[in-house]
Amino acid sequence: MFSMQKLxxxxxxxxxxxxxxxxxxxxxxxxxxxxxxxxxxxxxxRNEETSHLTELVRDFLDPADFYRAxxxxxxxxFCGVPDSLLKDFCAFVTKNVPEENHVITANEGxxxxxxxxxxxxxxxxxxxxxxNSGIGNTVNPLLSxxxxxxxxxxxxxxxxxxxxxxxxxxxxxxxxGQVTPGMLNSLGIPFSTLPDFLDGAKNTLENAKKYIxxxxxxxxxxVKRQTFLPYKLPKQNPxxxxxxxxxxxxxVDGLHDSDIVVSTTGMLSRELFExxxxxxxGHERDFLTVGSMGHASSIALGIALRKKNRQVFCxxxxxxxxxxxxxxxxxxxxxPNNFKHVVINNGAHDSVGGQHTAAQNHxxxxxxxxxxxxxxxxxxxxxxxTELMSGIRWLRQTSGPALLEVKVNQxxxxxxxxxxxTPIQNKMDFMNFIAxxxxxxxxxxx
Numbered sequence: 001m002f003s004m005q006k007l008x009x010x011x012x013x014x015x016x017x018x019x020x021x022x023x024x025x026x027x028x029x030x031x032x033x034x035x036x037x038x039x040x041x042x043x044x045x046r047n048e049e050t051s052h053l054t055e056l057v058r059d060f061l062d063p064a065d066f067y068r069a070x071x072x073x074x075x076x077x078f079c080g081v082p083d084s085l086l087k088d089f090c091a092f093v094t095k096n097v098p099e100e101n102h103v104i105t106a107n108e109g110x111x112x113x114x115x116x117x118x119x120x121x122x123x124x125x126x127x128x129x130x131x132n133s134g135i136g137n138t139v140n141p142l143l144s145x146x147x148x149x150x151x152x153x154x155x156x157x158x159x160x161x162x163x164x165x166x167x168x169x170x171x172x173x174x175x176x177g178q179v180t181p182g183m184l185n186s187l188g189i190p191f192s193t194l195p196d197f198l199d200g201a202k203n204t205l206e207n208a209k210k211y212i213x214x215x216x217x218x219x220x221x222x223v224k225r226q227t228f229l230p231y232k233l234p235k236q237n238p239x240x241x242x243x244x245x246x247x248x249x250x251x252v253d254g255l256h257d258s259d260i261v262v263s264t265t266g267m268l269s270r271e272l273f274e275x276x277x278x279x280x281x282g283h284e285r286d287f288l289t290v291g292s293m294g295h296a297s298s299i300a301l302g303i304a305l306r307k308k309n310r311q312v313f314c315x316x317x318x319x320x321x322x323x324x325x326x327x328x329x330x331x332x333x334x335x336p337n338n339f340k341h342v343v344i345n346n347g348a349h350d351s352v353g354g355q356h357t358a359a360q361n362h363x364x365x366x367x368x369x370x371x372x373x374x375x376x377x378x379x380x381x382x383x384x385x386t387e388l389m390s391g392i393r394w395l396r397q398t399s400g401p402a403l404l405e406v407k408v409n410q411x412x413x414x415x416x417x418x419x420x421x422t423p424i425q426n427k428m429d430f431m432n433f434i435a436x437x438x439x440x441x442x443x444x445x446x
Contacts (some may be wrong), residue, residue: 059197060229063092069202070127073209075156077118079103080111080129081323085160087353088228090129094355095233104355107294107323108134112141115155125154125212131352132159132180132222133173133291142187148217156208157189157220164224171423172291184220191220196227233354238409241384244344245271245413247406250385251315251342252279254392258439260307261286262300263315265293266351267412268344272315273419284429288419294323297331297341304336304400309440311338311396318345318359321367331401332375339401341376343367348410362407371403379403 066089078097082090082104093102105111108130115126130138138157146153163169163177184191190211195201208219242250248271255261263269269288276283289296300314321328321343331339345367347360358365368379378398382391388406395404419426 059195061194061196061198061201061227062229063089063231064096065198066201066228067092067096069198069205070156072202073205074124075127076124077101077115077122077126078129079105079114079118079126080158081105081108081131081134082349082352082355083129083131083134083160083162084352085131085162085223085225085227086129086158087355088231089158090355091233091353092231093129095231104349104357106325106358108137109141112138112146112155116141116145116151116153119153119155125156127156127158129158130160132161132163133176133293135159135180135183139187142189142218146218147188148215152216153218154212154216155218156212157191157218158194159191159220159222161193161222161224167225170290170418176291180222189218189220191222194221194223194227196224236348236354236410240407240409242388242406242408243411243413244268244346244350244408245275246385247344247388247408248272248315249275250388251313251392251406252276254389254396255285255313256311256396257285258310259285259396260300260303260310260312260434261315262296262303262312263288264296264317264320265289265291266317266320267416268315268317270416270418271412274417282429283419283421283426284433286426287430288423288426290419290423294320295327296320297327298324300341301327301331301334301336301339303434304339305334307434307440308336308338310434311340312336313340313342313395316341316343317350318343318347318367319349319357322357322359325370328371328374328376332371335375335377336401337377337399340395340398341371341401341403342395342406343403344406344408346408346410350410350412354410368403368405371401376401376403379405381405381407383407 078093078101103114105114111128111130115128118124118126145151146155159180161177161180163173163175165177169177181191192204192207195204204221208221211219244267248268252272252275261272263272263286269290272286273283273288276286287299289299296316297314300312304312331341345359348354348356359367368381371379377400379402380391380394382388382404391404391406395402
């Protein structure tokens with residue numbers, strides 16, 4: 001009887017997951033279509049009704065028009081990390097700019113270096129795009145490389161202004177939005193807000209060009225929410241058997257009550273939060289890294305080194321791992337046997353427009369091999385539900401550091417919610433959970 005129950009549990013969980021996912025998808029079509037496109041259509045209707053009152057007309061900048069305006073001031077090279085506020089322009093660049101003139105970089109600091117190299121080779125200024133949360137990654141190369149007092153490298157920075165004052169956003173973005181102008185001022189980088197109409201954008205670009213040409217140094221444009229008209233990349237055909245959300249659900253079902261989870265920024269943490277709600281579980285087991293992209297593995301490593309008798313799982317994404325891949329060398333050299341690294345690889349920056357990461361090139365790029373080369377004891381790659389069910393059992397029973405790469409399709413469920421607990425609440429619940437003495441008696445590898 002006991003063995004029969006053990007056999008039925010995975011089947012029951014799989015059926016439950018399927019039913020829950022269908023219900024969520026059905027609800028999401030009612031809750032949310034394409035919000036951005038709907039809002040643009042509604043605004044265009046209002047523009048027609050109030051066209052005689054120009055002060056009430058709301059403009060949107062066509063990505064193609066903005067790209068041509070950039071060409072007119074001599075910008076031909078583009079690099080950076082995609083952002084949700086820039087996703088339509090980034091999508092246009094990805095689709096229309098030759099590959100040799102566009103590079104999606106691992107992180108924003110890399111993009112500054114790449115633009116510097118482009119200038120040294122061509123004598124021209126390139127464009128670096130990023131979210132304002134990535135300014136921190138650019139500080140060192142901006143000050144020690146591009147600054148006029150050092151090598152004086154001209155470039156145009158296109159920065160998505162998440163957390164713009166007066167706009168609703170997540171806590172980490174609200175803080176970042178408030179300090180963004182001050183950070184640019186501290187870096188000595190002049191900036192303007194990009195207008196949402198073409199003539200205004202052209203004038204702003206001309207002023208930026210004059211500054212760049214005169215001072216041979218960076219100039220920044222801040223981009224507010226819904227500046228650009230929608231532009232989408234062609235939809236990718238499914239390549240694998242699972243979505244990221246299905247993978248998260250299987251992983252959670254394979255965990256034990258004592259296991260500690262640190263999840264990466266973006267959709268993954270949102271899907272994890274919602275599945276805990278569906279399972280009527282609390283959220284104390286999970287540290288949701290709502291910001292600090294690429295640092296979830298460092299957080300997990302710090303916990304693993306302290307809580308040696310607890311299994312610590314880092315639920316990571318390919319874009320996040322690549323952004324700060326040096327952490328894998330720290331994991332490999334410290335060798336915590338309780339560190340379990342799960343990288344859900346959809347080959348894309350999914351939450352900010354779907355632009356590809358290097359991990360999308362499955363024939364030329366292997367996170368599993370990089371892990372072993374960095375000092376991880378073992379790694380494994382899975383791509384189906386059955387393989388993942390087996391893979392999470394393998395990961396629990398394996399002495400770490402070990403990495404499980406899970407290949408999934410791009411995309412997420414529309415209507416996906418956000419965590420309803422604040423970061424401080426999440427932190428306190430999580431710290432209370434990992435402090436429980438009852439789970440610290442002996443390692444649990446079964």
